[in-house]
Amino acid sequence: MLRRNDTGLFVKPAPAVYPFQWNWDSALAAIGLARVDVERGRQEVRGLLRGQWTDGMVPHIVFHPTSVDYSPGPELWGSAGCPGAPEILTSGLTQPPVLATAVRVLHEAAPDTGFLEEVLPGVEAWHAWLSRERDFDGSGLVAILHPWESADNAPRFDRALARVEPDGGPTVARSDRRHLASDERPTDRDYTRYLAIVEALRRCAFRPRSLAEAPFAYVDLTFNSVLAAAEEDLAWLWGELGDRGGRATSAAAGLREALAGRWDEDAVAYRELDLHAGEEQVAGTVGELMPLYAGVPDERRARRMFDEALWAPNRYGPSPEAPWAVTTVSKQSPDFDSSRYWRGPVWINVNWFLIRGLERLGLAAEASLLQDLTLELVSTSGFSEYYHPSTGAPLGSREFSWSAALTLDLIDDLRP
Ligand code: 2M8
DSSP states (O other): OOHEEEEEEOOOOSSSOOOSSSSSHHHHHHHHHHHOOOOHHHHHHHHHHOOOTSSSSOOSEEESSOOOOOSOGGGTTTTGGSSTSSSSSSSOOOOOOHHHHHHHHHHHHHHHHHHHHHHHHHHHHHHHHHHHHHHHTTTSSBBBSSGSSSSTTTTGGHHHHTTSSSSTTTOOTTTTHHHSOOOGOOOOHHHHHHHHHHHHHHHTOOOOSSSSSSSOOOEEEHHHHHHHHHHHHHHHHHHHTTOOOHHHHHHHHHHHHHTTEEETTTTTTOOOOEETTTEEEOOSSSSGGGGGGTOHHHHHHHHHHIIIIIIIITTSSOOOOOOSSSOHHHHHHHHOOOOSHHHHOHHHHHHHHHHHHHHHHHHHHHHHHHHHHHHHHHHHOOSSSSETTTTOEEESSSSHHHHHHHHHHHHTTTTO
């Protein structure tokens, strides 16, 4: 299936809906490719870095020249007119930085210091850019400037998004509508605001000097947890080249400490922050458990998070009415929706992050429970973009690359 989605230049996230190179999709694809074709995995990393901007940002979409019908496409971004953008057209946003982790997995599968010398400076520049450009409140945590930089229409963004003035955004046709059921996708109401944010950011070439130029700014814990783990992996990779990786080592420690400071004892979750509202919140989405992936809680706290949140039937865990876990939104939340995109369905990448986090914190039995359930889900319903938590039915696009790639990674653990 990954081979079918392989254009030769990059692996498409899915056959028709997402025909270009998306950032974290590619990194997650490379993690799976490390199990079957390491050189092809390295190509994925190289392809993504072709889209890097001179200031370090690795964009969320690289529009490799292919003749496909996708909207909103490169014209929405106008990257060619932005200082520091590469020759190849890209979006002006970024995405959770899984790349360093992918490079580490590739290197562990087949060590190649030549490859590290080639790609680590780019990864380093991206991470440095994130802390330089996106730490708006000096907390050590970075902000996303658009829901497209994380889990698009997750309810945690609703309030911040509602504040965005929808007028002024361009009107574009949505190609997703031609391929997928509209009740499984973000609404038009959300979409007009997504476009209005792009329009506002485009006015400053996607480099707001202050929050006043960014209509949406959110300290997302999925993004920050992925970054914390990636900084640690980057420091390890520099070590393979005999370098101390000083910036990455201290960034990893700083991020972990800042994440730890977001713990909410009553909610048994970590708090996120809408920077324009200035209020930390627990909104009942799985992002609040993601610091598990970065090894933030100690074993005791991680166990509590597992028992009282992640695996709790009334929150994210399996229940008689919804046996497939983990849900992306707590079942207690009034916003829980079993079919709509990031508002409830089960996603394989989320499960994979949590499995790896539980393992690193010493919760091997708990990690296995989630791993078994995840593998059962893909064997029952195939490699879909997301899944209905009650029926396990495939939702969104079929033949979704990261679902297949991460399955390859998970089954590799089962080899004797
Ligand atoms: C989704 O995002 C795109 C826009 O970038 C969309 O909604 O059309 C998200 O799930 C995102 O996380 C993912 O990287 C992308 C491609 O799979 O699709």
